[in-house]
Amino acid sequence: MKNFKKTLALLAALALSATAFYGCDTGSSNAGNSAANDGGNSATEESKTEDSAAGTDGEAASGDQLTILCWNANDSQPMVDLFCEKTGTDPSLINIKNFNVQGGQASEQYTQYLANADNDADIMFLEADWCLNFINDDAQTLPLSELGYSESDFSDIYDYVVETGKSTTTGALKGISWQAAAGGFCYRDDLAEQYLGVKTPDEMQEKVKDWDTFLATAKTLKDANGPALSATLGGVWQVYSGSRDSAWVKDGKLLVDDYCTKYAEFAHTLYNEGYVTKVSQWSPEWTPLGQTDDVMGFFVSTWGFGDTILTAAAGGEGGATFGKWKCVVGPSEFYWGGTWLAPAARINNKELAKQFIDFFTINEEGATAYAEKQGEYMSNKKVMEAIIAKGDYKGAPVLGGQNQFEVLNKVADGIDMKGKITPYDAVIKNEFSNAVNGYCDGTYATVDEAMDAFKDGVAGQITDGSVTID
Amino acid sequence: MKSSAQNKIRSISYAKYGYYFILPFFIVYFIFQLVPLINTFRLSVYGNGNFAQDYVGMSNFKILLFGGANRTEAALHKDVFNDLFNTLILWFGNFIPQLALSLLLAVWFTDINLKIKGKTFFKIVMYLPNIVTAASVAALFLMLFSKTKYGPINSFLIDHGFISENDPIDFVKGKWQSRGVIMFAQTWMWFGNTMIMLMSAIMGISKSLFEAADIDGANSRQVFTKITLPLLRPMVIYTLVTSMIGGLQMWDLPYLYKNGTAWNKSTETIAVFIYNKFHIIPQNYGYSAAASVILFVITSALGCICFAMNTDKEDKKKKALAKEQRKQAKLQSKSSFGGF
Amino acid sequence: MNNAKDNYSRKVMTKSIVIMTVLVLVTIVVLAPIYILFVNATRDPQAITNQPLSFVPGTSFFRNIKETINLNKIGKITYSAWVGYRNSFFITVSATALCIFFSSLTAYGLVIYDFKLATPAYTFILAVMMVPMQVTSVGFVQFMGKLKLTDTYWPLIIPAIAAPAIVFYMRQYMKANFPTEIVEAARIDGSGELSTFVRIAIPMLKPAVGVQAIFCFIANWNNFYTPSMILISREFKQYTMPMMVESILSNDKLSDQGVRYCAIVLSILPIIIIYCCLSRLIVDNVAEGGVKE
Structure with a gap:
C-alpha cells in the first residue's frame, strides 16, 4: 500500500504538469496535436516494427509523402510493395493511411479525416458504390486532367471502369480503377x-x-x-x-x-x-x-x-x-466492388501520384506484373488479353x-x-x-x-x- | 495556551485555497462537458447534411417528435420512437432479472445464519464478467449465438434435438431473439456489480436489527420482507435510477452486436441513433443533437423523480435516514461509469 | 425439543442445498461463455466449423496464437493485442489517476474550506451528475474538432478530471469520515495546503479512493464510445483494446475461426489475470467501501 501511495502521488504530480501543458496548448493547434501524440504514444517507438508493418507511419512529416487513403490494406499494401519494387521508389515516400473499417464505413471515415484541413491526402481509394460521394465533390477530388491525363489515355481500359470514374454532375473524369471488378x-x-x-x-x-x-x-x-x-x-x-x-x-x-x-x-x-x-x-x-x-x-x-x-x-x-x-x-x-483511385483535392505530390496511377492502369508492364502476382483481373483490357494469349499465367x-x-x-x-x-x-x-x-x-x-x-x-x-x- | 503560530494560522484566510482546489474541476468541466452540452443544444436548432449552417428553429424537434409530410421525416420520426422503445425494452428486460438475481444473492451472501462454502469464490466469479470489455462481450456473443448451425449455441440445440437442423434460431437478427441475447449479455455483465452494491447496503443495516428479529423467531422470509427490503428501498430505487440512466445510454452492445453493416432495427437504441446520425454520411448533426436534447430531457425528468422519491422517504423516517443517505451517496459512484 | 432442533437443522440443510445449487448454476452460466471462448481458442478452425461447441480443449492453441500475432505482420488486419493493451493501459491509468486525484481534491476543497461559492459549486455538481455522456457527444466531437483535439488522447484523459459523481461520493465520505481538526494540526506543523491534502487526506480516504479507483478503472477500460468518436483517423498505434476487438469484428476478411476466438481471448486474458490476482482485494474493497462508517 505504501508503494500505492507513492505511485498515486507521482501520478498526481504528472497529472498536474500535464494539465498545465494542456492549458498552454489548446490555442496553438499544431503544438497541441504533436504534444498529444507524444503523450499518447510515448511508448510507441519500441513497437515500430508492428507499426510499419501495418503501413501507418503518421509520425513522419507526411507533407512530402504520397498519402493513400484506404479502408483496408488488402490492396494497398501489395500495390505499394510492387510499385516500390519495380520502380525503385523508396517505400518511406508512401504513406498508407488505413482506416481499417468495412468498405461501407470508409466514406464517413474519410469525410471526418478530411474535415481537418491539416490532414494530408494524395490518392483516395474509393469503392464503386459510394465513390460518387467524393467524385462529385470538387472540394475533395481533382479531375485526372489536373495530373496531365486526357480521357484518350485510358482507351485500353474497359469502358465501364472509365464511366464509373466520371462525375455525374460535371462529366469530368476524376477517378480510374486498376481492377475490372x-x-x-x-x-x-x-x-x-x-x-x-x-x-x-x-x-x-x-x-x-x-x-x-x-x-x-x-x-x-x-x-x-x-x-x-x-x-x-x-x-x-x-x-x-x-x-x-x-x-x-x-x-x-x-x-x-x-x-x-x-x-x-x-x-x-x-x-x-x-x-x-x-x-x-x-x-x-x-x-x-x-x-x-x-x-x-x-x-x-x-x-x-x-x-x-x-x-x-x-x-x-x-x-x-x-x-x-x-x-x-x-x-x-x-461486377462487384472495385476500387477507384482518385487524386485528392489537397494533393501535394502530383508527380508520384501520377506515376502510381499509371503503374496500375496504363503502364502495361506494371499492370501485367500486378495481375500475375495477385491474380487480379486488371482494368486494362489489352494487358489482360495479352496475358491470356501468352498463357504463362496458370490461374489462381x-x-x-x-x-x-x-x-x-x-x-x-x-x-x-x-x-x-x-x-x-x-x-x-x-x-x-x-x-x-x-x-x-x-x-x-x-x-x-x-x-x-x-x-x-x-x-x-x-x-x-x-x-x-x- | 494558544501559541502564536496557532493565532497566526487562525488569522490567515484559507478561502482562496478552496477556489484553487475546485478550480481544475470547473475548468475541465467547462471545456469538456458544459461547452459541448451547450454546443449540442445549439446544433439541435441548426440544419443537417449540406445545410448544416442554416438556422432551422425547432424543425428538427418537430420532425423527430411528430414526423412530417414526406417519407424522410416520417422515417426519422419512426426511427426515434422505435429506438426509444427498444431502449426501454432492453433496459427493462435486463434490469428486472438483474435486480432479482442480485437481490437474492446479496441476501444469501450477507445472511449470517447461512454457512455458504466458497463465498469469496462465488463473489469473485460473479463479478468477473463486469471487467470483460463490452466490445469483447459483443464479439464473443456474436460468435456464440451465430444464427446458423455453425454457431456453438445453435449447434448445441440441434445436437440435443431441441430444434431441427434446417431451422436454427436467428439470435442475431430475429426480433426477440436478438433482444433476448442483449438482455442476457447485459444481465450477465452487470448482475455481479449490482449484487456487490446491494451487499454493501445490506451490511450497512444495523446487525442488532437482524439479531432482534432472530430472537423474536422471525423466519428468513419475514426478515427479508420486514427488515431488509424496507431498509433497502432507497438503495433499490437508487439502483433503479442509475441503471435507467445507464440503460438510456446503452450503446456498445447494440452497436456491435450485428452482422456486417445490416443494422438491426429491433435492437437499435437511442444512443445508436445519436451516434449514427452524426457519423454516417451525410452527417445529420441537427437530428443527432435534437435526439440528444430529447434524451437529456428524459434523463433530467428521471433524475428529478429519483430525487423526489428519496425526499419523500426522508420525511417519513427522518431518523433511520441520515445513515442510509450516506450509504446511498457512496453508491452514487455507480453513475460515474454509466453502469447498471 | 430434540425433534425441533432436528427439524431446524434439516431445514437449514435443505436451504443450504438449494442455495448451493443455485450458486453453482449461476457460476456455470457466468463461466460457460468464457470457457467456450477459451476452448475454441485452442481448436483448429476446421474443427470449429465441423463441431462449433466443444468442452474439450484442442491442440492448436499455439498455432492460433501465432496466426493471431501474424495478423498484423502481413498488414491485412489491424489487430495487435500488445498495442491495444499498451494504449488502453496508458489511457486508463492516466484517466483513473487524474479522476481520483482531482475528484478528491475538489471534494476536499468543498469540505475543508469555507468560501462563498462552496454551496453553489456543490449544488452545481449535484445538478450535472445525471447528464449522460451520450447527451453531450455531438457537441463534444464537433467542439473537439474545432480545438483540433480529435485524433489525440487528450479528450479521452483530461475530462476524467471533472467527474461530478465521484466528487459527490468523495464529499459525502469526507463529511462523514474525515476529522477537519487534523488539517489545522497539520497547519501548525507547517504543512502546506496541497501537501496536507496529499500526505494526510489521501491516505485517510484510502477506502473511498480504492472503490472509486476500481470503478473508474473499469469504466475507462471498457470505454469504447469516446475513443471511437475521437480517434477519427484510426491511426493504428492509437487503437485501444475495444477498438482492436471491433476491428476483428468488422473485418470481413478474417475467416479463420480459431484466430477470431484467439484474438478475443488475447483481448481479455491479461485483465482476467490481473483480476484473479487482485480479486479478493477488489471484491472486498468494493463491498467494504460502502460500509465503512
Whole structure:
C-alpha cells in the first residue's frame, strides 16, 4: 500500500504538469496535436516494427509523402510493395493511411479525416458504390486532367471502369480503377460431378446459365439431399444487382419497380427452400462453408480469388478443398466492388501520384506484373488479353489449374454500367438487401411490407431531400 | 495556551485555497462537458447534411417528435420512437432479472445464519464478467449465438434435438431473439456489480436489527420482507435510477452486436441513433443533437423523480435516514461509469 | 425439543442445498461463455466449423496464437493485442489517476474550506451528475474538432478530471469520515495546503479512493464510445483494446475461426489475470467501501 501511495502521488504530480501543458496548448493547434501524440504514444517507438508493418507511419512529416487513403490494406499494401519494387521508389515516400473499417464505413471515415484541413491526402481509394460521394465533390477530388491525363489515355481500359470514374454532375473524369471488378461463379468440381454429373466448366455453365436454370439446378441438388448451390443470399444479390437495367434513382426519384419485387420473391425461394444457406455474407461462418460439403459454390469477384474469399473458403493452401474449385461466368455478368483511385483535392505530390496511377492502369508492364502476382483481373483490357494469349499465367492455385482470367474476360465484356451509377447506390443497395433479407427470414410478412421498409430505410439515410421517395 | 503560530494560522484566510482546489474541476468541466452540452443544444436548432449552417428553429424537434409530410421525416420520426422503445425494452428486460438475481444473492451472501462454502469464490466469479470489455462481450456473443448451425449455441440445440437442423434460431437478427441475447449479455455483465452494491447496503443495516428479529423467531422470509427490503428501498430505487440512466445510454452492445453493416432495427437504441446520425454520411448533426436534447430531457425528468422519491422517504423516517443517505451517496459512484 | 432442533437443522440443510445449487448454476452460466471462448481458442478452425461447441480443449492453441500475432505482420488486419493493451493501459491509468486525484481534491476543497461559492459549486455538481455522456457527444466531437483535439488522447484523459459523481461520493465520505481538526494540526506543523491534502487526506480516504479507483478503472477500460468518436483517423498505434476487438469484428476478411476466438481471448486474458490476482482485494474493497462508517 505504501508503494500505492507513492505511485498515486507521482501520478498526481504528472497529472498536474500535464494539465498545465494542456492549458498552454489548446490555442496553438499544431503544438497541441504533436504534444498529444507524444503523450499518447510515448511508448510507441519500441513497437515500430508492428507499426510499419501495418503501413501507418503518421509520425513522419507526411507533407512530402504520397498519402493513400484506404479502408483496408488488402490492396494497398501489395500495390505499394510492387510499385516500390519495380520502380525503385523508396517505400518511406508512401504513406498508407488505413482506416481499417468495412468498405461501407470508409466514406464517413474519410469525410471526418478530411474535415481537418491539416490532414494530408494524395490518392483516395474509393469503392464503386459510394465513390460518387467524393467524385462529385470538387472540394475533395481533382479531375485526372489536373495530373496531365486526357480521357484518350485510358482507351485500353474497359469502358465501364472509365464511366464509373466520371462525375455525374460535371462529366469530368476524376477517378480510374486498376481492377475490372468482374466476377464469376466458383463451384466445387467434385461436388458438381457427384450431384450433377458435370465434368467441365462448360457443362457447369449450362447448369447455371440464367436464373431459371440456376433455380432448377439448385432444386436438383436439394432433391438429392445435396449441398446448397450458392453460399449466401448476399452473393446472389451481388450478381443480381448487376443485372439491373436502370439506375436506382431517376430524375431525383427512387425507382422501386418490378425488378425489386421479382428479386424479393426469388430470394425468398432461394432462402427458404435451402438453395442458399442461412449464413450471412461476411459473417465469420461464411467462408468456412467452403470446407464443408454443405455448399457447392460462391460468387467471387476478381479480388476474391485470393485470401479474401475463395482461398479462405478452401481453407488456405493445403486446405480441405484447395484446388477443387472451378470458375464459370454464371447466370449474369456482374461486377462487384472495385476500387477507384482518385487524386485528392489537397494533393501535394502530383508527380508520384501520377506515376502510381499509371503503374496500375496504363503502364502495361506494371499492370501485367500486378495481375500475375495477385491474380487480379486488371482494368486494362489489352494487358489482360495479352496475358491470356501468352498463357504463362496458370490461374489462381485454388482453381487447380484453371485460368480465371479467361472466364472473367468474358464477364467483363458483358458489363455495361453506363448511366446506372448514382451517388446513393451504397445506401440504397444496402437497405434493399436488408429489406429483402427481412422478407426472407420472416421479419416482413409480405413483399409490400419489405418494400415499405426499404423505402423507409433509404428515406432515413438520405435526409437532405435530394431523392424523393413515395 | 494558544501559541502564536496557532493565532497566526487562525488569522490567515484559507478561502482562496478552496477556489484553487475546485478550480481544475470547473475548468475541465467547462471545456469538456458544459461547452459541448451547450454546443449540442445549439446544433439541435441548426440544419443537417449540406445545410448544416442554416438556422432551422425547432424543425428538427418537430420532425423527430411528430414526423412530417414526406417519407424522410416520417422515417426519422419512426426511427426515434422505435429506438426509444427498444431502449426501454432492453433496459427493462435486463434490469428486472438483474435486480432479482442480485437481490437474492446479496441476501444469501450477507445472511449470517447461512454457512455458504466458497463465498469469496462465488463473489469473485460473479463479478468477473463486469471487467470483460463490452466490445469483447459483443464479439464473443456474436460468435456464440451465430444464427446458423455453425454457431456453438445453435449447434448445441440441434445436437440435443431441441430444434431441427434446417431451422436454427436467428439470435442475431430475429426480433426477440436478438433482444433476448442483449438482455442476457447485459444481465450477465452487470448482475455481479449490482449484487456487490446491494451487499454493501445490506451490511450497512444495523446487525442488532437482524439479531432482534432472530430472537423474536422471525423466519428468513419475514426478515427479508420486514427488515431488509424496507431498509433497502432507497438503495433499490437508487439502483433503479442509475441503471435507467445507464440503460438510456446503452450503446456498445447494440452497436456491435450485428452482422456486417445490416443494422438491426429491433435492437437499435437511442444512443445508436445519436451516434449514427452524426457519423454516417451525410452527417445529420441537427437530428443527432435534437435526439440528444430529447434524451437529456428524459434523463433530467428521471433524475428529478429519483430525487423526489428519496425526499419523500426522508420525511417519513427522518431518523433511520441520515445513515442510509450516506450509504446511498457512496453508491452514487455507480453513475460515474454509466453502469447498471 | 430434540425433534425441533432436528427439524431446524434439516431445514437449514435443505436451504443450504438449494442455495448451493443455485450458486453453482449461476457460476456455470457466468463461466460457460468464457470457457467456450477459451476452448475454441485452442481448436483448429476446421474443427470449429465441423463441431462449433466443444468442452474439450484442442491442440492448436499455439498455432492460433501465432496466426493471431501474424495478423498484423502481413498488414491485412489491424489487430495487435500488445498495442491495444499498451494504449488502453496508458489511457486508463492516466484517466483513473487524474479522476481520483482531482475528484478528491475538489471534494476536499468543498469540505475543508469555507468560501462563498462552496454551496453553489456543490449544488452545481449535484445538478450535472445525471447528464449522460451520450447527451453531450455531438457537441463534444464537433467542439473537439474545432480545438483540433480529435485524433489525440487528450479528450479521452483530461475530462476524467471533472467527474461530478465521484466528487459527490468523495464529499459525502469526507463529511462523514474525515476529522477537519487534523488539517489545522497539520497547519501548525507547517504543512502546506496541497501537501496536507496529499500526505494526510489521501491516505485517510484510502477506502473511498480504492472503490472509486476500481470503478473508474473499469469504466475507462471498457470505454469504447469516446475513443471511437475521437480517434477519427484510426491511426493504428492509437487503437485501444475495444477498438482492436471491433476491428476483428468488422473485418470481413478474417475467416479463420480459431484466430477470431484467439484474438478475443488475447483481448481479455491479461485483465482476467490481473483480476484473479487482485480479486479478493477488489471484491472486498468494493463491498467494504460502502460500509465503512
